[in-house]
Amino acid sequence: MSKQMRRYEYTFLHTAATLLLLSWVSLMPVAQADALQTFIIKESHQAQAITAEGSVEAVQQSAIAPQVSGSIAILTVKAGDYVKAGQLLARIDTRIANQQVISNQAQVAAANAQLSAARQEYERKRRLHEKQYISQAALERAESDYKTAEAxxxxxxxxxNAANVQTGLHTINAPYAGLVAEVMVELGDMAMPGKPLLVIYDSKALRVVVNVPQSQLAQIKQNAGIQVSIPAAIESERSLTGTQVTILPTADAVSNMVKVRITLPENLTSLRPGMFARAMLPTENAGAQGQLSVPASAVVKRSELTAVYVVNSKGLPQLRQVRLGRKQGHNIEVLAGLQAGEKIALDPIAAVNFK
Structure with a gap:
């Protein structure tokens, strides 16, 4: 009888322990859901924008090439040097040009001497013709000789004069103040007309050039401030506001993209042509409708499925398919699949492990 009582007691204790364990297990997911980091979907009426990527370029940049040929005798700059307007950059050997000038000057002296003699002969024959000592034909020949010598x-x-100008072309000066971006020649190299020697640009005036799909051009606000992000710049110049927007009048036939130029503030010290840049172009229909967006880190992409984990009223995350729009910074626009006020899991890995 005591063994039977002990068996009943053991069965009772085992059942109670099992029920207690099941109760703890049923409560455990709720506790994890409460600890799960979540994000509440809110309707935003902030200005919508088109995100476009491009690069920094100089408003004024020149490839300096000579107009005459010859050996480079002087090269005064290197890449990275700052030059002033009119500063000497390079000089091409002028010995042959100087000899040509001397030769031309001698020919001018000889021509002046012939002109003086022809003038005197013409004046003499004109006086003789007035006294009718010579014929009209002789006078005309003297006049012709005089005009030929003059020409x-x-x-x-x-x-x-042309030789003097050509001699001056052997000196290469900076057309404006700026930075030397590249030097393509060395001292002693042969310079050829049209072949660039170096490249300079005005470092005080820079702009960003981005590519925008031609289907979105009509939405861009040209008179609105455009936020430009340049990650490689110093901290104070990483986020800038464009002062002017110019949409180029041509489109690329292959990519269907149009270049948009955004003028930056002057005197930026850390920006260089070629740096990566990202621009947020405000659109004309900004703020017309409420916009839903989610953090990009909360989106799950599996093959062709794009979804987020929505936390239901019981605190359980459930995978739900969504349709996304444009990416704006760290957030992505939600076109369908979510409603304002719903709660999503910020960490998809933590949500999928919740079981």
């Missing part, structure tokens, strides 16, 4: 003298003077 030849003008031609020699023009050639001399």
């Amino acid at each position: 030849q003298t003008k031609a020699q003077l023009a050639q001399t």
Whole structure:
């Protein structure tokens, strides 16, 4: 009889322990759901924008090339140097050009001498013709010789002036103040007309060029402040506001993209042409409708499925498919699948492990 009582007692204790364990297990997911980091969907009426990526470029940039050929005798700058307007950059050997100038000057002197003799002969024959000592034909020949000598003298003077100008072209000066971006030659190299020697740009005036789909051009507000992000710049210049927007009048036939130029504030010290940049272009229909967005980290992408974990009224995360729009910073626009006031899990890994 005591063994039977002990058996009943053991069975009772085992049943109570089992019920207690089941009660704890049933409560455990709720506790985990309460600890799960969540995000409440809210309707936003902030200005919508198109996110476009591009690069920094100089408003004024020039490839400096000579107009004459010759050996580079002087090279005064290197990449990274700041130059002033009119500063000497390079000089091409002028010895041949100088000899040509000397030769032209000698020819001008000879032409002047011939012109003086022709003028005197013409004046003498004109006086003789007035006294009817010579014929009209002789006077005309003297006049013709005088005019020919005069024309030849003008031609020699023009050639001399051209030689002087060409000699000046052997000196390469900076067209404006700026930074030397690249030097393509070395001292002693042969310079050729049209072949760039170096590249300079105005570091005080920069802009960002981004590519925008042509289907979205009509939505862009050209008179609105555009936020530009440049991650490689110093902290104070990473986030800037564009001062002017210019949409170029041509589109790329392959990519269907149009270039949009955004002028940046002047005197930026850490920006360089070629740096990556991201621009937020405000649209004309900004704020017309409420917008739902979720953090990008909360989105789950599995093959063709795009979803988020929605926490239901019992605190349990459930996978739900959504349709997303444009990415804006760290958030992504939600076009369908969610409603304002719903709660989603911020960490999909923690949500999927909740079982």
